[in-house]
Amino acid sequence: MIRDTSAPAAPAHPLPVLLPFRLTAPQRRFPPLRLTLLHALGIVGLGLLIAGGAHAQAGVNQLSAFGVIIKWFPLLMSGFLFNILISVLSMALGTVAGVGLGLASISLSTPLRRIAWGLTQFFRNAPWLVLLFFAMFMIPFEFRIFGVTIPFPDWVKAVIGFALPVMANMSEIVRGAVGSLPSGQWEAAESLAFSRRQTMWMIILPQCLKRMLPPWMNLYTLVTMATVQASIVGVTEMLTLIAQVHAAEGGRPDLLAPLYGFAMLCFFIYCYPIELWTRRLERRFHLHQ
Template structure:
């Protein structure tokens, strides 16, 4: 019983970053955003057509910024899919009865769990080739956003691996013994009995890591990927590169990401409370 509580607690420890979000945090953020825009608009009241205000510039470039935000979401979806597939495989390998497989899985898991995301991003961006040769002999350029997506999936993969390992270890050992008594192989026990019970235990931390992954995708703008932050910077430069645009533009981006992440935070908290009772 002590082991079960320890492993389950370890699997859910990653949720702390979203569990503290409340509705009034968004209200405060929106209020700050409106105050800043009101102040900037008052300063720019005498702006001409050749010197647009911050609000006019933001409205003008809003479709361009939202297009970049859609790339953030696409990167987060693909990276989470890759991280989930690889992380589940690694998590299962961590509880393997073969010591070599178990040791290698633990090494890979802890390597990427404890590596800085920005370092992984730079390594992948510069180590992966710019283009690849197709079977027909033609060359295809690998877009930077695809390389960035793969880079973001690696640290999340390590954390999902640990979530899966903790969920598997939290299953009472009596279920393994019962399955063995029914002549189930270890793989059949894992697939048909253990992993289905791990799903509900893993969903809340899995959602939490998706939210963290989404919030990390703007780092790709450092290497020239045209996502929301990169497009906002390009819009500010096109608007004259005025310093007074920085705060309202970045506050808008902050509100944009908050509006997307906040429902995920609420849903994660509800699932955590729901499954905590049944566990």
């Protein structure tokens, strides 16, 4: 009797339900963003319309609106970059806290799940401006730790104020992405003796990345546009600097539309490509199927 001592053949394909999400080689390169001729004409036309209207109201010996913008351009752009900094820090802080809150909302512990649900609903349905005021006036302007005074500037409070709604919305994004995966993923992992933590971090969350990325990018554009509310509580960002420039130029009424139009144009140029990229990712990942 001949015994077959050869090793058993490996399965042709690994279990597909346990494969984490990975971009293949052709997908690692995102397509470049293209602004069509219609987009360019619209941006130029808007700028000419604002500049033309302001020029018609300006006096003979006064600097034109376009000249005022050029004169104060470095200062205005520093304010705009500060808006971007606030949005990035708020998004980073809110994302980290939101992922933890989202995982708590799907926990097996009923008290933890209910607490996470309550926090998510509270901060998600509260007005952003109210949360900003809450952070500005409830957080002290300085802390004393072991006799050392640590200042807490207003812009840091603004970051915390914007991070609170980001945290709540990110929690919903995580919960929705995890819930959208088929239950077979959990069953297959359980059949292979994966713990719940291993299943979550090695199988579920990697597959949720492509589902969470587009809404996360949409949320970032909302945070970026909302950072102008920080001017209401005294943070020196772009709108605050525009008010200072307008006062420095004598409070001319013909400068209001060009200056605020310039701010609108800056935010549009920054946020619109993100919105286009979000649509491309949705089509690439087939999220609507």
